Structure formats: structure tokens, C-alpha cells
Amino acid sequence: MNKGSAKVLLVEDEVSLGTIVKESLESRGFNVEYCQNGEEALSAFTKDNFHILVLDIMMPKVDGLSLLKTIRKKDQYIPVIFLTAKSRTEDVIEGFKYGANDYIKKPFSMEELIVRMNALIHKPTQPKQEWLAIGAYYFHHEKQLLKFNEEEQFLTNKEAELLMRLLEKKNELTDRSIILNALWGSDDFFNARSMDVYISKLRKKLSQDPSVKILNIRGYGYKLVV
Structure with a gap:
């Protein structure tokens, strides 16, 4: 196109x-x-x-x-x-x-x-994505799918992009403002609140494996701990 x-x-x-x-x-x-x-x-x-x-x-x-x-x-x-x-x-x-x-x-x-x-x-074309392990889950970024055992959950575009950002720095702090500017275009109050909503949704979708956590490091950002 x-x-x-x-x-x-x-x-x-x-x-x-x-x-x-x-x-x-x-x-x-x-x-x-x-x-x-x-x-x-x-x-x-x-x-x-x-x-x-x-x-x-x-x-x-x-x-x-x-x-x-x-x-x-x-x-x-x-x-x-x-x-x-x-x-x-x-x-x-x-x-x-x-x-x-x-x-x-x-x-x-x-x-x-x-x-x-x-x-x-017109998102940049990415190489074909394979399933990526997140604890007991498997995540397919390109297909925007999260799989636990044989159960698959669809992710929205924003959920998939946010989870990929966290996974790229697994067990490390991901700066809040960097995510906001990359995925929302700015780190203003409205966007920060909407990102909090998406973090809550991802936590719920990852809740079947208690070893997987998304931690909120207040004032700094988030950390995906596996």
C-alpha cells in the first residue's frame, strides 16, 4: 500500500x-x-x-x-x-x-x-516474529497474540506494542516517559493515565502465571519481572 x-x-x-x-x-x-x-x-x-x-x-x-x-x-x-x-x-x-x-x-x-x-x-515492516516466552506464556508480537497452555488471547495494537517494549527490557526498568513518547506521542497527563489502564489490562492477561509481574517503580517507570 x-x-x-x-x-x-x-x-x-x-x-x-x-x-x-x-x-x-x-x-x-x-x-x-x-x-x-x-x-x-x-x-x-x-x-x-x-x-x-x-x-x-x-x-x-x-x-x-x-x-x-x-x-x-x-x-x-x-x-x-x-x-x-x-x-x-x-x-x-x-x-x-x-x-x-x-x-x-x-x-x-x-x-x-x-x-x-x-x-x-504505515508501521515499519518488521521481520517475521516467532513466539516469545514470558514465563509460562508465549507472546507473538506480529500476530498480537498471548498464549497460555492452549488458550489464546487477542491483544490490541497498543497492548502488543507496550508488552513488546517491556519484554525488550525484561527484568530491567523501562522509563515511563520513553514508552509514552514512543507509543502515545507525548508524556502528558492524559497519555500517562491511558498507559496505566493498559498496564492494568496486561497484568490481568498475564495473571495466570504468578511468576510474571509488571512492577510500577513510582516516579520512574515499569519493570516486567519474569
């Missing part, structure tokens, strides 16, 4: 903003399907294949959070960016809980949106 040729599902109930974003993305070579509510978007998603979703949170019929929850049952991997006018930390964290990969607050620049989209779509 060439840069800028991605197929985008854009969902925004504010028609003036949605039209502007659609036209701006298309002028840069993206193929955009625009829906004005979550119900239309879910129908479009089930009928076609997309490379990325850009979703508003507050929408009629089906809101963005409910839409993403349904989509994640069908597709664990497609990148999702939330567009939101909300500023409450709880709303941002809720979006990450449902499997969002990134968010951007209104008003925003098209340049910033496109940079964030391309960061998710």
Missing part, C-alpha cells in the same frame, strides 16, 4: 466538519467513506475493508464508544483514532479501554490528523 492510498472510514455527525475532513483527506490521496452516525458506520464496516477508522465519540443512534466495542469483536487489529471535543480524562481512558489506538481533540489541524493516521497505518 502506497502512502496516502489507505481506505478510511470516517464517522462524524457534524456534517460541516465531516465534509471538510473527507475532502482534505481525499485531496491527499486517501479513499474515504463518510458516515454521519454509528449505525451507518457499522453497516459500512461490515460490507467493506478499511485500513483505518476515524470516529467521533458523541454521535446519534450509536455513539463512538459503543461502535468501537462492536467493531473490536469483529476486528482486533484495525487502527482506530477517536475525534473528541471532550476534555475529561475519563472519556479518553474509556476510549482506550475499548481498544482505541489514538485520539485527537477538536479543534485539530489536518496535518496532525494525517501524521497520526500514517503512524498507525
Whole structure:
């Protein structure tokens, strides 16, 4: 896939903003399907294949959070960016809980949106990943799978990337700000809170082996202890 040729599902109930974003993305070579509510978007998603979703949170019929929850049952991997006018930390964290990969607050620049989209779509090609041992677990970074005995758990893109960062420095301290800047783009308060949510989710998914722990070294970062 060439840069800028991605197929985008854009969902925004504010028609003036949605039209502007659609036209701006298309002028840069993206193929955009625009829906004005979550119900239309879910129908479009089930009928076609997309490379990325850009979703508003507050929408009629089906809101963005409910839409993403349904989509994640069908597709664990497609990148999702939330567009939101909300500023409450709880709303941002809720979006990450449902499997969002990134968010951007209104008003925003098209340049910033496109940079964030391309960061998710055009990830550098990595060599084929094999299963990596984490205690009694096996982790496949490329497939975003975590296996315990014969039981497999799907990981979101962010969960897999975060676990890989911790595993690369197994039994060593991983600096909090380095992870935040690498995976979230900055180490601000909102991103720090969302990372805490993802750490909690990984702890739960690794809880069947008591020898595997993710320690919080307050003020410094995290350590994956195996």
C-alpha cells in the first residue's frame, strides 16, 4: 500500500466538519467513506475493508464508544483514532479501554490528523516474529497474540506494542516517559493515565502465571519481572 492510498472510514455527525475532513483527506490521496452516525458506520464496516477508522465519540443512534466495542469483536487489529471535543480524562481512558489506538481533540489541524493516521497505518515492516516466552506464556508480537497452555488471547495494537517494549527490557526498568513518547506521542497527563489502564489490562492477561509481574517503580517507570 502506497502512502496516502489507505481506505478510511470516517464517522462524524457534524456534517460541516465531516465534509471538510473527507475532502482534505481525499485531496491527499486517501479513499474515504463518510458516515454521519454509528449505525451507518457499522453497516459500512461490515460490507467493506478499511485500513483505518476515524470516529467521533458523541454521535446519534450509536455513539463512538459503543461502535468501537462492536467493531473490536469483529476486528482486533484495525487502527482506530477517536475525534473528541471532550476534555475529561475519563472519556479518553474509556476510549482506550475499548481498544482505541489514538485520539485527537477538536479543534485539530489536518496535518496532525494525517501524521497520526500514517503512524498507525504505515508501521515499519518488521521481520517475521516467532513466539516469545514470558514465563509460562508465549507472546507473538506480529500476530498480537498471548498464549497460555492452549488458550489464546487477542491483544490490541497498543497492548502488543507496550508488552513488546517491556519484554525488550525484561527484568530491567523501562522509563515511563520513553514508552509514552514512543507509543502515545507525548508524556502528558492524559497519555500517562491511558498507559496505566493498559498496564492494568496486561497484568490481568498475564495473571495466570504468578511468576510474571509488571512492577510500577513510582516516579520512574515499569519493570516486567519474569
